[in-house]
Amino acid sequence: MSFASNSSSFMYQMYDLDDRAKWNQEMELDPTLPVLNQTWLSLGPGTFVLLGVPGMEALHAWLSVPVCLLYLAALVVNTLLLGLVAADKTLQRPMYQLLGLLAAADLVLATSTVRKALAGLWGLSGEISFQSCLAQLFVAHVAFTAESLVLLAMAMDRYVAICQPLRYGALMTLRVVGIMAVAAVTRGACVMAPPVALLQRTALLWAAGPAPHLL
Numbered sequence: 001m002s003f004a005s006n007s008s009s010f011m012y013q014m015y016d017l018d019d020r021a022k023w024n025q026e027m028e029l030d031p032t033l034p035v036l037n038q039t040w041l042s043l044g045p046g047t048f049v050l051l052g053v054p055g056m057e058a059l060h061a062w063l064s065v066p067v068c069l070l071y072l073a074a075l076v077v078n079t080l081l082l083g084l085v086a087a088d089k090t091l092q093r094p095m096y097q098l099l100g101l102l103a104a105a106d107l108v109l110a111t112s113t114v115r116k117a118l119a120g121l122w123g124l125s126g127e128i129s130f131q132s133c134l135a136q137l138f139v140a141h142v143a144f145t146a147e148s149l150v151l152l153a154m155a156m157d158r159y160v161a162i163c164q165p166l167r168y169g170a171l172m173t174l175r176v177v178g179i180m181a182v183a184a185v186t187r188g189a190c191v192m193a194p195p196v197a198l199l200q201r202t203a204l205l206w207a208a209g210p211a212p213h214l215l
Helices: 002-029 032-043 057-087 094-121 130-163 165-171 174-208
Strands: 047-049 127-129
Touching: 047 130, 057 094, 094 130, 094 174, 127 130, 130 165, 130 174
Parallel strands: none
Antiparallel strands: 047 127
16 A cells, blocks of 8 residues: 555656656747746736626627616615615614615625626626636625625624613614624635635646646
């Protein structure tokens, strides 16, 4: 068993060395490759092409209609809800403040993803850079993660209001709502920062040369 594992490890190292040697030979043959490699190291991969729905390219214009209508509905309703909560003093309560946080998270989530999807379906912009893709991935997942914590806070708010009605005013204050909002965003950022950093590192390692093991 030990001999087999040592042999496989030796073969893997030989495979890695052969790949490195071939890559170094190609770099010596083409003098432009080092310049391109430095560009990749500094900028990362190039742009990604957004294909939309494969096999249904002729229906992209029709598919964009319901997506656009749903996005406009989400935009108008969430903006109206945020405006009402901010303008009406009678709505300055934890329950409505949490509802406003949920609307804000939904607005960020929809805006960070649907706009680019509509641009691709309409043929206005079928490409997205690697850095923009990472930013969109980070923002969308942070908003999605924050929504789950806001829903949990809303459930706790109703629990306290029903089970502890006399202590509700002392337990659920605007300061507590603010702490929950900061905790929701911080949790989402902490969850998504490592994957985004690993994706950036993986792209730079791939640009540096052949890498059988990327992580």
